[in-house]
Amino acid sequence: MYYDALRTFITLAEVKNFTKTAEVLHISQPSVSLHIKNLERELATELVVRSRKSLQLSPTGEILYERAKQILKIYEQTKRDILEQQEVVKGRLKIGASFTIGEYMLPALLADVHTAYPGLELEIVIGNTEEIVQQTKHFQVDIGLIEGQTSDKELAVCPFMEDELWIVAPHQHKLANKAKVTTSDLQSQAWISREEGSGTREYLEHVIRSNGLKVESIITIGSNQGVKESVINGMGLSLLSYSVIERDVQLKQLAILQMEDMHFKRTFSYVYSPIMKNKRNVATFIKMLQQKWPYDK
Numbered sequence: 546m547y548y549d550a551l552r553t554f555i556t557l558a559e560v561k562n563f564t565k566t567a568e569v570l571h572i573s574q575p576s577v578s579l580h581i582k583n584l585e586r587e588l589a590t591e592l593v594v595r596s597r598k599s600l601q602l603s604p605t606g607e608i609l610y611e612r613a614k615q616i617l618k619i620y621e622q623t624k625r626d627i628l629e630q631q632e633v634v635k636g637r638l639k640i641g642a643s644f645t646i647g648e649y650m651l652p653a654l655l656a657d658v659h660t661a662y663p664g665l666e667l668e669i670v671i672g673n674t675e676e677i678v679q680q681t682k683h684f685q686v687d688i689g690l691i692e693g694q695t696s697d698k699e700l701a702v703c704p705f706m707e708d709e710l711w712i713v714a715p716h717q718h719k720l721a722n723k724a725k726v727t728t729s730d731l732q733s734q735a736w737i738s739r740e741e742g743s744g745t746r747e748y749l750e751h752v753i754r755s756n757g758l759k760v761e762s763i764i765t766i767g768s769n770q771g772v773k774e775s776v777i778n779g780m781g782l783s784l785l786s787y788s789v790i791e792r793d794v795q796l797k798q799l800a801i802l803q804m805e806d807m808h809f810k811r812t813f814s815y816v817y818s819p820i821m822k823n824k825r826n827v828a829t830f831i832k833m834l835q836q837k838w839p840y841d842k
Contacts, residue, residue, distance in 0.1 A: 548620060551613040553580040554592065558610045561600045584609070618684045619820060626824045635664035638826040641686035643693070643744055644769055645708075646813060647671035649788040651690065654837050658830065665826060675742035681816050687827050689816045692786070693744025700816045703831075706838040708786050710748065710809040712802040713794075715779045721800035728756050728807070735761045735781030737772045745769075748811055749784045773799065784809065 557566045557577065567574040585592050592606035602610060625636070642651050647669060655667060670677075670686055674693035681689035682699055695702060712731070714721050720730055736753075739746040746765075753760060764780060766772050769789050776783045777798050793799040815834065821827045 547583075548617070550580040550584050551617055553577055554584055555610065555613050555617065557581065557593065557600075558602055558606065563600075615684065622684065622820070622824075635662070635666075636826060637666045637668060638688075638830055639668045639670065639686045640830070641670045641672065641677040641680050641689040643674045643677055643691050644671055644739070645692050645745060645786045645789055646690045648769060649786070650813075654834060657837065658833055661833065662829065665829075673740060673742040674744040674747070678816060681818065684818065687817070687821055687824065688830060690813065691744060691816060692811065692813055693747050695816060697816075699818065701819055701822070702814050702816050704812045704814045705834055705840050706813040707840070708788070708811050708813050710745075710784050710786050710811065711790065712782055712784050712804060712809075713773075713776055713790055713799045714782050714802055715777055716797060716800045717779065718782075718800065720782075720802050724803065725805040726802045727805050728758070731756070731782075732759050733761050734758075736763045737775045737781045737783045738763055738765055739769070739772060740765050740767045744811070745785065748809070752784060752809065 553566065553570060553572075553576075556569055557563065560566055560569060563574055563577050566577050570577070581592060588605070588609070590605040591603050592609060594601045594603050594606075640651070648671065651669065655669070658665065658667065670680060672680070674691045674695070677686070677689040677691050678695045678697055678700065680686045682697060690705075692708065712726075720726050723730070736749065738749050752758070762781070764775060766775060769785065772783050772785065773790065773793055775781070777793070782802070790799050790801070794801060815831065817827060
């Protein structure tokens with residue numbers, strides 16, 4: 546399969562007209578038809594269903610459309626990588642990060658990267674763990690930093706830091722001044738949590754299940770700040786990374802519950818498609834990340 550043929554097919558799939566496809570790509574209509582015929586012959590399948598009034602993709606055409614977009618992205622990325630390999634570290638690096646990492650930890654690392662490589666243009670995308678995994682998988686970001694888990698076999702997953710979480714309550718909560726809080730104290734409590742797909746939400750649900758906790762209610766909020774404000778205002782308890790609550794604890798807006806024989810730890814990981822492994826900008830970022838947070842487990 547050739548680059549031009551795949552580009553022609555993608556354009557045809559989107560504009561759904563042979564003449565318009567030729568105009569968009571500045572080629573002749575016979576060339577468009579030839580590209581499609583060659584693809585259909587090579588793949589031994591009909592890719593488009595033609596009629597007088599419309600043009601639709603066949604089921605196999607739908608499959609090729611999604612894969613062709615990825616193939617062209619990989620091709621373009623490869624061209625950029627080859628050019629970058631001959632130059633100093635510069636250009637663009639697009640980083641995806643889950644909320645806890647992106648909002649509370651990544652800025653310090655970005656400052657180091659910017660100081661060391663001022664020619665490197667950094668772009669940050671923040672979402673929940675599931676969103677970052679999907680964006681990394683589909684090459685919408687070069688590398689992702691996640692706080693949850695992924696079993697996606699198309700991505701390399703490398704731990705870089707251990708994170709500790711704490712159960713927090715408003716200062717006026719009856720458990721806030723208790724010397725030791727037990728599992729039974731947590732029964733029938735209201736909880737404030739992040740949305741489905743968040744690594745923090747996933748961990749909270751694990752804690753609830755593994756300890757057999759009865760839950761009065763769970764209020765879902767799509768940001769760490771929103772969760773904290775809700776806890777501060779007495780709406781319930783939450784389980785959050787210390788990096789998220791550190792300032793609020795120091796300001797005595799939140800209280801950490803001192804759990805008896807219970808510790809909540811998880812691993813932060815960076816994920817990337819193996820094709821990105823040798824990209825100089827990605828390799829440089831990983832090296833600085835490992836220097837910032839050495840991890841030997």
